[in-house]
Amino acid sequence: MNITVWNEYRHEKENPVVTDIYPEGIHHVIAGFLEEAGHNVKTATLDEEHHGLTEEVLANTDVLIWWGHKAHDEVEEDIAEAVKQRVLEGMGLVVLHSAHFSKVFRKLMGTTCDLKWREADDRERMWVVDPAHPITEGIGQYLEIEKEEMYGEHFDIPTPEELIFISWFEGGEVFRSGATFKRGRGKIFYFRPGHETYPTYYNKEVQQVIQNGVKWAQNEGTPKHVYGNAQPIENISEK
Amino acid sequence: MNITVWNEYRHEKENPVVTDIYPEGIHHVIAGFLEEAGHNVKTATLDEEHHGLTEEVLANTDVLIWWGHKAHDEVEEDIAEAVKQRVLEGMGLVVLHSAHFSKVFRKLMGTTCDLKWREADDRERMWVVDPAHPITEGIGQYLEIEKEEMYGEHFDIPTPEELIFISWFEGGEVFRSGATFKRGRGKIFYFRPGHETYPTYYNKEVQQVIQNGVKWAQNEGTPKHVYGNAQPIENISEK
Amino acid sequence: MNITVWNEYRHEKENPVVTDIYPEGIHHVIAGFLEEAGHNVKTATLDEEHHGLTEEVLANTDVLIWWGHKAHDEVEEDIAEAVKQRVLEGMGLVVLHSAHFSKVFRKLMGTTCDLKWREADDRERMWVVDPAHPITEGIGQYLEIEKEEMYGEHFDIPTPEELIFISWFEGGEVFRSGATFKRGRGKIFYFRPGHETYPTYYNKEVQQVIQNGVKWAQNEGTPKHVYGNAQPIENISEK
Amino acid sequence: MNITVWNEYRHEKENPVVTDIYPEGIHHVIAGFLEEAGHNVKTATLDEEHHGLTEEVLANTDVLIWWGHKAHDEVEEDIAEAVKQRVLEGMGLVVLHSAHFSKVFRKLMGTTCDLKWREADDRERMWVVDPAHPITEGIGQYLEIEKEEMYGEHFDIPTPEELIFISWFEGGEVFRSGATFKRGRGKIFYFRPGHETYPTYYNKEVQQVIQNGVKWAQNEGTPKHVYGNAQPIENISEK
Secondary structure, three states: OEEEEEEOOOHHHHOHHHHHHOOOOHHHHHHHHHHHOOOEEEEEEOOOHHHHOOHHHHHOOOEEEEEOOOOHHHOOHHHHHHHHHHHHOOOEEEEEHHHHHOHHHHHHHOOOOOOEEEEEEEEEEEEEOOOOOHHHOOOOOEEEEEEEEEEEOOOOOOOOOEEEEEEEEOOOOEEEEEEEEEEOOEEEEEEOOOOOOOOHHHOHHHHHHHHHHHHHHOOOOOOOOOOEEOOOOOOOOOO | OEEEEEEOOOHHHHOHHHHHHOOOOHHHHHHHHHHHOOOEEEEEEOOOHHHHOOHHHHHOOOEEEEEOOOOHHHOOHHHHHHHHHHHHOOOEEEEEHHHHHOHHHHHHHOOOOOOEEEEEEEEEEEEEOOOOOHHHOOOOOEEEEEEEEEEEOOOOOOOOOEEEEEEEEOOOOEEEEEEEEEEOOEEEEEEOOOOOOOOHHHOHHHHHHHHHHHHHHOOOOOOOOOOEEOOOOOOOOOO | OEEEEEEOOOHHHHOHHHHHHOOOOHHHHHHHHHHHOOOEEEEEEOOOHHHHOOHHHHHOOOEEEEEOOOOHHHOOHHHHHHHHHHHHOOOEEEEEHHHHHOHHHHHHHOOOOOOEEEEEEEEEEEEEOOOOOHHHOOOOOEEEEEEEEEEEOOOOOOOOOEEEEEEEEOOOOEEEEEEEEEEOOEEEEEEOOOOOOOOHHHOHHHHHHHHHHHHHHOOOOOOOOOOEEOOOOOOOOOO | OEEEEEEOOOHHHHOHHHHHHOOOOHHHHHHHHHHHOOOEEEEEEOOOHHHHOOHHHHHOOOEEEEEOOOOHHHOOHHHHHHHHHHHHHOOEEEEEHHHHHOHHHHHHHOOOOOOEEEEEEEEEEEEEOOOOOHHHOOOOOEEEEEEEEEEEOOOOOOOOOEEEEEEEEOOOOEEEEEEEEEEOOEEEEEEOOOOOOOOHHHOHHHHHHHHHHHHHHOOOOOOOOOOEEOOOOOOOOOO
16 A cells, blocks of 8 residues: 655754654654555655645555644645545545644535644543444554643534544543544545644554554545436436 | 525526526525515525625525526635635525535535536436435425436535435436535535426425425524633643 | 323332432423423323333324333333334434433344443533534533533444534543434434433433424424335336 | 355245256355355355354354345344344344345344335346445446346435445336444445345346455454443542
């Protein structure tokens, strides 16, 4: 499987706290464990030409992972649109954490994708509510993260097609933390954790879920529909 | 309930076949039966200033009905965006027939909303597949239309939250003809029939479904969420 | 609307703590606020003949509310089956708290309906996650109950058609506390709160949700399908 | 993967028309193409001891395929119940054609599972409506069967979690022909075609869908939840 990990890659260069945790960027860590799992992984970042997402890169990507936060607006409109089109044509998409506000995700959802948030070292406990779903394979009853940014409901998304994880936060909130959507021939997995000031992407269970998500999102050859004016297949009666 | 019926209102002025059927416009016929049902109904059309959809009109509309076909592109971007925002804030939306390709619907769905079509006087039979849904009240096992434009799958929409009608077409196709979606606090009902060259909106059962849809789509006071940075409700432990 | 409130009515007669809170039974309190809201309400309890649920009573009930806990097994098989059949024919059903384990609910769900639980005075905060749903009308961002029994995930139910509330519990769990299902022509609303040792059904917001649920669950005349051997509607070609 | 193909195996022994098509039984044909695809396949039939479904057989089955028609009532209650329990624990289930009325499927659905039917050599055209779903891999825009028994809506099932195929029938009906459900840790795929008097299970595309369905239904190790009384994970405040 060909995976591209896209990262905004700004916090890691500008904030020493983040540099300490992810010296080569969040994308580097994510690409690392996916390569170890045997995938063919590339990375792309905001400040590369075309944000590293040329037509050719997109055409050769089976599943795209997206992390962004403070520079969503700097993603060029036509590139966001091209990514959306590739999803509709069948590329899988894994949307991480603050990428809920990315252009690509908002275009695909049609809603504000807004939510409540707080940086206060909340403990997060993500409960599995869909234990038949392959994205939960290898996970226990819940997945706990000692300290994370809080995201709270209401999360303004369309009703997910599958709701997989619900998070409990120490400060009193809940959140739909793992959710899937289909758009066109593409499958989308939103997964909440991963604030840049915490070492969340080193967590083995978080890595397991992302691997499961990538595997689930891959499209191995579903039908391509033809649209537009169509001749009748059956005879139509004279009236 | 305050209803606004929006119509492109071009075919009726340009095509004598359509003028014969809807001399005062499709919106006039729809507004008529909704008024008879006791609602407070206004109309708005493309060629009015602001397409008849000022901020004030939108603010005072509980449910908006939308019919458009050949001039989707002439709907101004900021007005389409304002309508979308009002839906997210709670205004109901009933999307009719070729409005599947309207800017408003496509923005809310996040997909191409493409489909197959044919103008060949197909017979259409819409089967009720959700007989517990209030939008089916007063309808029998199916609703039949002698001649209509064919719309065929695949209909490139997100999975509907509720699938209410499935159409059978004489020429060999099927279509998800009645479907609901929620976006933000707004409820959306897509209803397929109503090509301009057929007298479909005079059909009593079609009228019944539109009335049911309007009633279902109305929001009578659901919660308004607050988004953004939030203080903890519970004490957070020292770590 | 004709509502029947069914209650097991055992704890109230046997446990002084419960007697103090609900001297005339939980059903009496629920019937009271629904009558005040203008409905025609009857009650029925386990120890009445036929558990108070004769064919006639069921035939004249638009929406049935069910509370049970320690005596689910004493509900006669054929009465549970008759209630299920009436739901499939269009009677609404509101299932409260420990009735998740009732025969009627389990028959309709097809799963174990099991869950985690604890009686430890947990604080419960039910967050609205579907702010377009009429069952949330009049409620704020969340509904808080100072002390309640905890119910925790995994709740072994089929994926709800609509997920309306998610509860946060002080002890670290989450729960899908408000959820809807359709079965046949019947609409079902499961609503979590209401352990017998707490005065939960006096809570005005809990009452509001139950009223909303009853209103939502009522069937005003949806199609009755015919099943079995069917003649073709269209001509079938000779082959 | 360990697959067990269960077949009633009566028509094939009693009706010469069926014997001609499936001389060694429908199960034999299905087992054949699944073995060719590399799976480890066993068969079991109604008239074997325990219907061929001992505890050991069920424990060693990853995905069970079920075909039944005229003898649903002869399936022993406790065996149907044991199969249901295994599904809730994670065994996949593929339910074919007239097995919509099997005890196992009805117990899992909670509804009557009734439908319209006709044996009149209708042409069936199954349209793909979920082109992102792995069960559609390798299929075109639709799958056509020259002659089949008609099944028509309303199909009295709970709303499927995923609707994959909708059938068009020559005589004027539609049907939700491919649909998925989850119950407990088990995944269920209902697939309509396969009346015993037609050679449907020799159709390469039908075989492809069944193979896709089996692959999709397999559970590779999702979480096993603990139910019942639970200690708090977090400290609960004194009140």
